Amino acid sequence: MDDNHPVSLPIDGTLDLHAFRPADIKFLVPDYLEECRKAGIVHVRIIHGKGTGALRRTVHAILDRLDMVAAYRLAGEDAGSWGATLVTLHPPPSP
Secondary structure: OOOOOOOOOOOOOEEEHHHOOHHHHHHHHHHHHHHHHHOOOOEEEEEOOOOOOHHHHHHHHHHHHOOOEEEEEEOOHHHOHHHEEEEEEOOOOOO
């Protein structure tokens, strides 16, 4: 994959971070969440995996800094358990 070309992601409310480099996460997560808001999606699932928890902590630190995030929590057993985070976004401002 060429690092100079953007990757097109479906904006469907689920972001699986397994295919991305950790260095890209700080830009990817906010951009993806903003695109979800624009599409009217306010409930998003971010899959970060279980592993050591480093990626989960990074994702949560990013979410803590974003004004568009109303709330987030670890997913339940049916949605990935502690390998995924469920995010609720504030709806976009009305035009």
